[in-house]
Structures are given as C-alpha cells and as structure tokens.
Amino acid sequence: MLLVLLLGLLLLTLALRARSSQGSRGKLPPGPTPLPLLGNLLQLGSSKMDQRLMELSRRYGPVFTVHLGPRPAVVLSGSAALREALLLQGDAFSGRGAMPTFERFTRGNGIAFSNGPRWHTLRTFTMGALKDMGLGTRSIEERIQEEAAALCKELGQNRDAPFNPQQLLCNAVSNVICAVVFGQRYGYEDPDFKTLLDLLNDNFKLMSSQWGQMYNMFPSVMDWVPGPHQRIFHNFELLRAFIYDQIWKHQKSRKPREPRDFIDCFLDQIDKEKQDPWSHFYMDTLVMTTHNLFFGGTETTSTTLRYGLLILLKYPEVTKKAHEEIDRVVGRDRAPRLDDRENLPYTNAVLHEIQRLISVLPMGLPRATTQDTHFRGYFLPKGTHVIPLLVSAHRDSIQFKDPQCFDPTNFLDDKGAFRPNKAFMPFAPGKRMCLGASLARMEIFLFLTTILQRFKLCPMEKPEDIDLTPQCTGLGNVPPAYELRVLAR
Structure with a gap:
C-alpha cells in the first residue's frame, strides 16, 4: 500500500514541482542528497524516523x-548541539516549525502552534493564569494526590484480574488538567469522557x-488520499465541539x-480587550489554547505512566528496590508527597530513567528560526x-552508560544519591519548553510512587519476554x- 502511495505521490507532485534555489536557503548544513519532491523519503522512510535520523547523524555530524x-529541515542531534541552539541561542530557535x-x-492559533507576538502574548497570559489556578503550588499537589488515590481505588477494583491500564491512567492524568482548565473532574465510568479520551489516544x-x-x-x-490519517481531522472536530460546549456552559x-x-x-x-481590534x-x-492544554496535559504524561508500568513489569528487581525505598521513607499510612522526592533517590532515578529510555516525543515538536541565524x-x-x-540526547553514550538499556544508576552517583544529567531533556529546553513540564514532573512522581506504595505489579508473561519496542514512532x-x-x- 505504501509503495503505491509513494508512486502516487511522485506522479501527483511532479506537476506541482517548485524547488527553492540553494542561495535562498542560505548555507545549510550538509546531508543526504534529496530526490526531486520526494526529498529524503527513501532514506528516512515513514516509520522509525528518529532511528534513521540517528543513523544519519553518525555520518553527517x-x-x-x-x-x-x-x-529542507535542519536536524539538531546530541545534547551539546541541542543545548547550544535551544538554550544559548534560544531566541533565534524559538519559532514553531510547520x-x-x-x-x-x-x-496557527493557540499557544502551541502560534508564532511571533501572538505566541508571546498567549504564553505570558497562560503562564499567569495557570499559576493563579494553583499550578506549581501546594493546591495542585493535593489535587494530584486526590486523583492518585481515586486511580488506586479503580485499580483495586479489578480484583486481581488482568486488565489494560491505558484508560484508567489516561482518565486520571486528564482529570488533573481538566480541574485546572474546565474546573471539574470526570468519573472513570463516564461514557462521554471515555469517548473523548479515546479520541485523544487515537490521534x-x-x-x-x-x-x-x-x-x-x-x-x-x-x-486527497483516503486512509486512516483522515480520521485525525474528524477526531479534532469532535474535540473542538467538546471544548465549545464547555465554553458555552462557562459563559452561562x-x-x-x-x-x-x-x-x-x-x-x-476577552471582555477586557473586546474593543481592541488587534487583540x-x-x-x-x-x-x-484550551485544546493545546487539554491534549498536551493528557497524552504525553499518561503515555509515560503507561510505558513506565510496562518497564517496571519487565524489571522486577528494580521495582522491588523501589518498593523497599518507598516503604522505608514514606511507609503505607500516608500518601507520598513531593517533599519525599529528595529522600527517594533510587525511585527518583527510576522515574528519570523511564523518561530517558522511552523519549516519549523523540523528535520533539518542530522549531523554526525567528531570524537569520x-x-x-x-x-x-x-x-x-x-x-x-x-x-x-537520551542515547548519548558519553552522558549515559549503555544508553540502549534501562539502568537507573544513570541518575545515581557512587554513594547512591540522585544525580541530575544535563542531557536529560524530555520536555525540550529553551523558550518553547512545554508549559506543563512542572505539572508533568509532579504527576509522574506522585502517580507512580502511589501505585508502587499500594500495589505489587504482576506481568502476564515472563519479564524477560516483555517487548518494550514502541507500537509506532512518529510524533510520539x-x-x-x-x-x-x-x-x-
């Protein structure tokens, strides 16, 4: 099917051929020679593109x-190049790519995919509004703790029967951002909200x-090509309708x-600026903006938790050590708190190593230069x-020993204390860092430590037979x- 699609693409696009000259593109870095219109599709493929780009970086730097x-797209590979561009030249690389x-x-609307003055204005406003709603404060920590308790109650109702945790984890994570954005949470059995989460997962x-x-x-x-990708936009419209309905209820x-x-x-x-034609x-x-917060605040964190549980199933000796540390530091009579993090170095290292290994957004979200650079x-x-x-950055063999393998000691020093690593960048550094990064860190820690505090995780196959290979790789x-x-x- 894909071969037919490629041939169709070539025939359809030959009539639209329009290539920019090398001079208009500036002195771009070297790379593999592209074919007319198809570019480097044959070298990159349309799956596992992150791995192909890693291979090309070994050849081209x-x-x-x-x-x-x-x-054309310029690829930044390795922690040094990423930090130099996104941090040291952060303004120049702060645009959102197509x-x-x-x-x-x-x-081009909303906070995630806008540019220029609109993005600056929306980012400043949104950061302030989220702070006013408790983001980064004790109140949001308590909200996550409450939701973690609700999640564990749902997990416990499975009565030792096998189950897929995707829906429950997604619902729990989504409820935290829903409380901030919509002012409410949704029950785990709410059929309409289940459908909505299915749309997010599907997209x-x-x-x-x-x-x-x-x-x-x-x-x-x-x-113009029929296929599953057309469902993305149908799903988006249903999500838009849900958000409009929420806004309408708020207006009333x-x-x-x-x-x-x-x-x-x-x-x-909106009321304050309704007379400003440039607002x-x-x-x-x-x-x-609501969609960006809802989607971003649900999907990547719930995916991280889901992958995290699978990794813990595969490495029971790691899970056992985390259990022992949580029992020793937190006990079982109270819920884990963020304050516990510094006293849980091994567990903290495990959670960082999960994020490093899975690289939930392997190619980040695209950037664009905001000026000649x-x-x-x-x-x-x-x-x-x-x-x-x-x-x-997460596969850098200088920064991480045996980076293809899961090893929490990547984030521990010789004395067993937690050791941060500058190559760890799951949220992308710089001015375009994910707005919900601090919330995601809190959720990953509190949800997983609460689950480990209360439950023993039992795989349905031998741990050594568990395959961690992604189902698919692209955006995530x-x-x-x-x-x-x-x-x-």
Whole structure:
C-alpha cells in the first residue's frame, strides 16, 4: 500500500514541482542528497524516523539537513548541539516549525502552534493564569494526590484480574488538567469522557503512525488520499465541539472577574480587550489554547505512566528496590508527597530513567528560526525548519552508560544519591519548553510512587519476554498494548 502511495505521490507532485534555489536557503548544513519532491523519503522512510535520523547523524555530524518531501529541515542531534541552539541561542530557535497535522486544525492559533507576538502574548497570559489556578503550588499537589488515590481505588477494583491500564491512567492524568482548565473532574465510568479520551489516544497514535508522518511531509497530496490519517481531522472536530460546549456552559454560569478556572480567566481577558481590534483574545484562540492544554496535559504524561508500568513489569528487581525505598521513607499510612522526592533517590532515578529510555516525543515538536541565524558555521535563514532530535540526547553514550538499556544508576552517583544529567531533556529546553513540564514532573512522581506504595505489579508473561519496542514512532513513542494484574501490598 505504501509503495503505491509513494508512486502516487511522485506522479501527483511532479506537476506541482517548485524547488527553492540553494542561495535562498542560505548555507545549510550538509546531508543526504534529496530526490526531486520526494526529498529524503527513501532514506528516512515513514516509520522509525528518529532511528534513521540517528543513523544519519553518525555520518553527517550533530547538525545536518534532510528534506521532508520538498522542504529542507535542519536536524539538531546530541545534547551539546541541542543545548547550544535551544538554550544559548534560544531566541533565534524559538519559532514553531510547520506540522501540518496540527496546522490544518489550529491554523496557527493557540499557544502551541502560534508564532511571533501572538505566541508571546498567549504564553505570558497562560503562564499567569495557570499559576493563579494553583499550578506549581501546594493546591495542585493535593489535587494530584486526590486523583492518585481515586486511580488506586479503580485499580483495586479489578480484583486481581488482568486488565489494560491505558484508560484508567489516561482518565486520571486528564482529570488533573481538566480541574485546572474546565474546573471539574470526570468519573472513570463516564461514557462521554471515555469517548473523548479515546479520541485523544487515537490521534496520538495516528500522528505517530506512518500515515501521520506521510501527511506531515506531503499535506497537499495526502489531503486527497483516503486512509486512516483522515480520521485525525474528524477526531479534532469532535474535540473542538467538546471544548465549545464547555465554553458555552462557562459563559452561562460564570461571574465576570471571579474566575474558577482557565476558561473563565480567558473569557475575562476577552471582555477586557473586546474593543481592541488587534487583540489576540477571542473565541477561536480560546478554543485552540484550551485544546493545546487539554491534549498536551493528557497524552504525553499518561503515555509515560503507561510505558513506565510496562518497564517496571519487565524489571522486577528494580521495582522491588523501589518498593523497599518507598516503604522505608514514606511507609503505607500516608500518601507520598513531593517533599519525599529528595529522600527517594533510587525511585527518583527510576522515574528519570523511564523518561530517558522511552523519549516519549523523540523528535520533539518542530522549531523554526525567528531570524537569520549563524549556527556552527552555517547560515540558517529566518523560517528555517528545525528538528530537535531529543532522543539523540537520551542515547548519548558519553552522558549515559549503555544508553540502549534501562539502568537507573544513570541518575545515581557512587554513594547512591540522585544525580541530575544535563542531557536529560524530555520536555525540550529553551523558550518553547512545554508549559506543563512542572505539572508533568509532579504527576509522574506522585502517580507512580502511589501505585508502587499500594500495589505489587504482576506481568502476564515472563519479564524477560516483555517487548518494550514502541507500537509506532512518529510524533510520539506509543507503547505496545499490554495487560497486567495488581495485588494489594
């Protein structure tokens, strides 16, 4: 099917051939020679692109150029190049690159995929509003603890029977961001919310599939090609309808200047700036920003938790040591707190190693240069598409011993104390760092330590037979489906 699709792409796009000259692209880094229109598709494929880019970096170095279809993209590989670009030259690399699967829905609106003054304005406002809603404070920690307790209650109701944890983990994580954005949580048996979470999971999987990758390279052609990728946009519209319904309910029940949640804060700002024709605060922006927070605050963290449990099933000796440390430091009479983190060095190292190994967003979200930029002897014109290959930092053999293997000692010193590593960057460093990074760190720690405190995890096959290979890799690394049993400790 993909071969037919490739041939179709070549025939369809030959008529639209329009290549920019080398001079207009500046002195871009070297890379594999592209084919007309197809670019480096044959070298990159449409699956496991992160691995192919890692292979190319061994040949061309930490900064090189590939062509995604007709579009050149500069790849940053390795922790040194990533930190130099995204931190030391953070302003120049703070633009959002094109990602057609999202652009067709957002049209450059919302906080995640906007640029320029709109992005600066929305980011500043959103950070302030989330802080006002308790993000980064004791109140949000308590909210996560409550949800972790609710999750464990649901896990315990499985009565030792095998189950797939995906729905429960997704619901728990989503409830935390829903409390901040929508001002409410949803029951684990709520059929409408289950459907909504299915849409989020389906889109994350589709955008990480070969179909999603092909769409991002050839959007104008793939718009006309039938296939699973078309479901992405149908799902998006259903998500949009859900968000509109939430906003409508807020408009009917809100008290101006007495915000209960993020939506109320945004509606207050719309009222404040309604006379300004240049305002970035209007309904479509609210819908897209809410979607960005909802999607971003649900999918990557729940995926990390789901992958984390699978890794803990595969390495029972690691899980046993974490159990023992949690019992010794926290006990079983109270819920784990963030304050416990410094006294749980081994458990903390395990959670960091899970994130390093899975690299949930292996290629990050695309960046773009905001100005003409000189980087490592090359000239990158304003608007150059940039791929921050985050997985390359996590596979750095200088920073991590045997980086293909799971080893919590990557984050421990000789005395067993937790040791941070500058190559650890699951949320992408710099000005475009994920807004919910601090929330995600809290959730990963509190959810997993609470589960380990209360349950013994039992695999459905021999640990050595558990395969950690992603189900698909693209936007994210999607873990394989699995079942487990939990036993009360």
